[in-house]
Amino acid sequence: RRGAGKSDAIGQAVSTPAIQETTPDVPLLTEPREPLPPLVDTPEGSKGWEHADPASTLQHLLALAARKDASDVSIEPKADHIAIRYRIDGSLFRLEPLPKSLQAGLEAKLFATFGLEPTQLGLPQTARVSGRFSDRDYDLVLQTNPNEYGISATIKLVDREGFLKD
Numbered sequence: 001r002r003g004a005g006k007s008d009a010i011g012q013a014v015s016t017p018a019i020q021e022t023t024p025d026v027p028l029l030t031e032p033r034e035p036l037p038p039l040v041d042t043p044e045g046s047k048g049w050e051h052a053d054p055a056s057t058l059q060h061l062l063a064l065a066a067r068k069d070a071s072d073v074s075i076e077p078k079a080d081h082i083a084i085r086y087r088i089d090g091s092l093f094r095l096e097p098l099p100k101s102l103q104a105g106l107e108a109k110l111f112a113t114f115g116l117e118p119t120q121l122g123l124p125q126t127a128r129v130s131g132r133f134s135d136r137d138y139d140l141v142l143q144t145n146p147n148e149y150g151i152s153a154t155i156k157l158v159d160r161e162g163f164l165k166d
Helices: 018-022 054-067 100-114
Strands: 072-077 081-088 091-094 125-133 136-147 150-159
Touching: 054 072, 054 081, 054 100, 054 125, 054 136, 054 150, 072 100, 081 100, 100 125, 100 136, 100 150
Parallel strands: none
Antiparallel strands: 072 081, 072 150, 081 091, 125 136, 136 150
């Protein structure tokens, strides 16, 4: 039966939280030894995302991706959260999900930053910009695709210094 549970290598049933059901083979990416400064000043017990604006959220996600040498950042809206994944050395790693309340602002910031056409939300779009993170210059290539919960986006980070040109 599908969804009835999963099995580990020994064949025992393993219960998994709902968030892992969407990406069962993607490990959770933990913070590096030297963490980024806090996203925003937050009240006691808050994670910080609830108080962040779209610009600082996008900047934070891209800066962390650059620090971890990620080649791609995947932003995928789900029914009750926004899934964030990084591709590092060919493997996908997921971050803690963002609250759904950030979705509209984050989509608008992506469209404004990359100069996409907001009237074409129902169509895939691609755009390219340049940015600087962790003292390195990057070309950022955004690809968007509509899904049932909003706009999925993949941002490819190309380190200009590490990229070979003929």
